[in-house]
Amino acid sequence: MDKRRIIGLAGVGTLAGAFSGLFGVGGGTVIVPMLIALYHYGDRLATGTSLAAIIVIAILAAAMHGGIYGNVDLETGLILVGPAIIGVVAGTAIQQRIPEKTVSFLFALLLIGVAIEMVVG
Amino acid sequence: MDIAIACAICLMGGIVAGLIGVGGGIVFVPAMTLVLSKGQVEAEATSLMMIALVSVVGAWRQYGYGNVNMRDAVVIGLLSPVGVLVGVVVANSVPERTLRIGFAMLALYMAWRLLRRVFGNDPHDPAEPGTEPLADPGPDPPKGAGPEPLTGSGPAR
Numbered sequence: 416m417d418k419r420r421i422i423g424l425a426g427v428g429t430l431a432g433a434f435s436g437l438f439g440v441g442g443g444t445v446i447v448p449m450l451i452a453l454y455h456y457g458d459r460l461a462t463g464t465s466l467a468a469i470i471v472i473a474i475l476a477a478a479m480h481g482g483i484y485g486n487v488d489l490e491t492g493l494i495l496v497g498p499a500i501i502g503v504v505a506g507t508a509i510q511q512r513i514p515e516k517t518v519s520f521l522f523a524l525l526l527i528g529v530a531i532e533m534v535v536g
Numbered sequence: 537m538d539i540a541i542a543c544a545i546c547l548m549g550g551i552v553a554g555l556i557g558v559g560g561g562i563v564f565v566p567a568m569t570l571v572l573s574k575g576q577v578e579a580e581a582t583s584l585m586m587i588a589l590v591s592v593v594g595a596w597r598q599y600g601y602g603n604v605n606m607r608d609a610v611v612i613g614l615l616s617p618v619g620v621l622v623g624v625v626v627a628n629s630v631p632e633r634t635l636r637i638g639f640a641m642l643a644l645y646m647a648w649r650l651l652r653r654v655f656g657n658d659p660h661d662p663a664e665p666g667t668e669p670l671a672d673p674g675p676d677p678p679k680g681a682g683p684e685p686l687t688g689s690g691p692a693r
Binding site: 421424425427428429430431432433434435437442443444445446447448449450451452454456459460461462463464465466467468469470471472473474475476477480481484486487488489491492494495496497498499500501502503504505506507508509510511516518519520521522523524525526527529530531533534536 | 539542543544546547548549550551552553554555556557558559560562564567568572574577578580581582583584585586587588589590591592593594595597598599601603604605606608609610611612613614615616617618619621622626635636637639640641642643644646647648649650651653654
């Protein structure tokens with residue numbers, strides 16, 4: 416991997432982390448469109464790579480929130496994460512069966528919704 | 537009853553996470569604040585814990601489908617904490633309203649780029665003739681073949 420690519424990806428990670436820290440949004444909101452728009456990733460490859468990168472971001476942020484500030488409601492989280500995990504398995508399976516550009520379209524809708532929420536919320 | 541509704545909403549959040557590669561927090565947080573009456577900070581922190589678990593399972597599934605560029609994911613993931621620190625500094629020096637509008641503009645720009653790609657007008661779209669080929673890993677690996685390591689098969693630059 417060349418230096419320019421590492422620096423560019425570091426920029427994506429830094430931006431994702433910054434927005435995650437600033438707004439509590441998942442890094443995926445930043446990572447997926449950047450990988451697609453700037454690095455010409457295919458839609459599925461971008462979403463899969465985003466999920467893998469988010470692991471690190473979420474673990475660190477949750478550990479800080481839980482370990483340092485005690486903000487994590489472990490019991491509620493463990494109850495709700497069961498259906499969420501079933502959902503993510505279903506979501507990834509559905510994703511393999513729909514046209515790739517549909518993923519981009521859905522993501523664009525999400526971004527427009529997030530933008531509206533940021534301004535009027 | 538409330539917890540059942542929250543579970544149903546989180547199921548939907550998981551599907552969204554799997555479909556478009558986000559953590560799902562955009563759905564988990566309102567499920568906890570609106571349905572379970574949790575505070576915003578507690579909901580966000582609990583959501584992050586859930587995202588950590590959901591993204592592990594989601595990434596594992598996508599890896600099995602051949603949709604993870606592990607090398608790029610590691611670079612992005614490992615360097616994101618730098619961004620968290622930057623975010624904290626920025627959050628303390630720039631008015632929140634300015635930040636929100638800035639992020640909204642970035643989100644709209646990215647949405648525009650994606651929509652151009654969807655409707656085939658993006659000159660950078662590698663699917664368009666005369667541009668770079670997509671470095672997508674191609675068709676799913678045959679069942680039972682197991683995930684292929686993708687460290688050498690990143691997309692075209």
